[in-house]
Structures are given as structure tokens and as C-alpha cells.
Amino acid sequence: MAKTYLDTSYENTTGQTIQADKSIRRLGIIYTEDSGRGLTHPYFVLILDAFKREAEAHGCEITFLNLSIPGNRISWFDYCRASQIDGICVVCGDFDSPEVKELALSSLPCVTIDHLYRKVSAILSDNESGVKNLIENAIRKGHRRIAFVHGHNNSIVTKARISQFRNTMAVHSLPLPPEYVQEGRYNDIRLTRQIVQDLLKLPERPTFILLPDDISYLGAQDAARELSLRIPEDISFAGYDGIPLTQALIPKLTTIRQDSSRIGQLSAQRLIDLIEHPDTASRMPIILPVEFLEGGTVAAIPAES
Structure with a gap:
């Protein structure tokens, strides 16, 4: 199984061996939400769409990472390196899991959304x-x-x-x-x-x-x-x-x-900056302002004594 993960070439329909293009930046996404809505989640779908648009505007490819593939015998850091993943964005997941911690705290550039690790860049709402x-x-x-x-x-x-x-x-x-x-x-x-x-x-x-x-x-x-x-x-x-x-x-x-589109956009920008300028890119958390929306579900009532 490990040999399969480490092989970054493949054969096309004519039998030719094709090597992955190492000049393209590959951004890995960790997205495991537990509501069962997956990519239809009304909040996270906006973050993912904005991340995708910004990454593609910079000529990057996106890969969704599965951290629970049966039979994997190499570390997830090694798996990402072998798969030529240049950086990771943890959009949603179990931030306390060993797999996520291993990647976030490794030398691989990483951005988290709504979570803080020491010395790891993060994008959050206020x-x-x-x-x-x-x-x-x-x-x-x-x-x-x-x-x-x-x-x-x-x-x-x-x-x-x-x-x-x-x-x-x-x-x-x-x-x-x-x-x-x-x-x-x-x-x-x-x-x-x-x-x-x-x-x-x-x-x-x-x-x-x-x-x-x-x-x-x-x-x-x-x-x-x-x-x-x-x-x-x-x-x-x-x-x-x-x-x-x-x-x-x-x-x-x-x-x-919450400005979900801005969160996604800034996450991609920060991750690309960390990949391309590892010595100078900021790792300070970015905290985005939120907007109060006055609806009709809060009534004015007489104040109690």
C-alpha cells in the first residue's frame, strides 16, 4: 500500500508513463465535518469555493486529503510529500486528531480555519x-x-x-x-x-x-x-x-x-505565501470582522424588574 502512495506517475490510455508536473503548486485540503452535509454544507461550501477560485487564479491545483485510508503504513507528512502536496489548509476537521496535528505542526506550510496551533497561520472570525x-x-x-x-x-x-x-x-x-x-x-x-x-x-x-x-x-x-x-x-x-x-x-x-468568502480567499493567499516565501510570510492569525444582521426573530419585550 505504501508503494502505491509513493508512486507519483501513472499510465495514460496509450500506455505511456506520465510524471506529475512538479512545477505546479498542489494545495491539500482537510475537510471532515460531522453533520453529514459534506460539500453541500451552506457555510463551508462558500469557504471552499472562494479557496478554490483564489488557488486557481494563482495556477494551483487542489487535492482533498483522506486521512483514514485503510492500510496506510507511512506517516501523513510522508504521504503528502510523496504526493507532492506543497501546503495544507485545514478547513474543517478534528483538530485534536493525531493525523491533523502531525500535518499542522510539521514543516509543511499549513493554514487552519477557526483553530489556533502554536506557530501555525490561522484565519478566524471575531x-x-x-x-x-x-x-x-x-x-x-x-x-x-x-x-x-x-x-x-x-x-x-x-x-x-x-x-x-x-x-x-x-x-x-x-x-x-x-x-x-x-x-x-x-x-x-x-x-x-x-x-x-x-x-x-x-x-x-x-x-x-x-x-x-x-x-x-x-x-x-x-x-x-x-x-x-x-x-x-x-x-x-x-x-x-x-x-x-x-x-x-x-x-x-x-x-x-461571517465573511465566509473572504475567509476562503485569505486562506488560499496565506498558504500560497507560506509556500513561496517561507522565511518572510506572516504566521500571525488573521481575525476578520463579522456583521450583525437584524432579522425579525427577536421581539422587544417589557423589561423585567
């Missing part, structure tokens, strides 16, 4: 600002019982959002019962539906719930309908990501738009 804007918007509209359904805890994005959520609630001296902070999963409609139902059945239910992302709002909608609660008159929601789907709903979802 998650703290996004969460603060959403919570303070709800507070301005009179909400005091505010809950947060967040993504999985092992994500640096989740940790930043939880920290900012708790900090914003504390700054405004608002109570935060333990049951108002619930761990869900990103883009998991079914799990969000169940968690939101449980929140809405509490003796003192929240009036506003911040969700982990826009897709999860579809589950929250179902939960509210099943309990005969109107949005936003009886329960208010906000999402995160700013995908087109939830901006086409009635009412539109109040959310934060």
Missing part, C-alpha cells in the same frame, strides 16, 4: 464581537432570561463564544441559571430541537435563546411550534453564520454573518 452584539441586542430589547445552546466544547470557536456570552451576561448583572447554558452540536437540527424543547418547558423559561448556528434554527422553530409558541412574540431566537437560507425565511433570522 467570535467574541459576534456573540456580544447578539446578546446586547437582546438586552436592549428587554430580554433578561437569556439562554445559549452552543456547539461542541472541544472547539476553540465554542470556547470563545461561551466565554464572551458569560462575560456579557456578567457585565449586565444578569442571572444565568446553569440550565440556560446547554451543549449541542453545530448544524444538528434534531438535537437542537430537543434541547430547545427542554428549555421551553422549564418553569421559568428563557425569553431569548442564542443558537450555535443558523441551520440549528430549523430545529428551534420546530420546538416552538410543537409547544404552540410564536416567534418572536412568545420566544425569540438568534443564530450565527448568516447563510442565505435563513435570510429567506419569514421572519428573517437575526444572526451574525
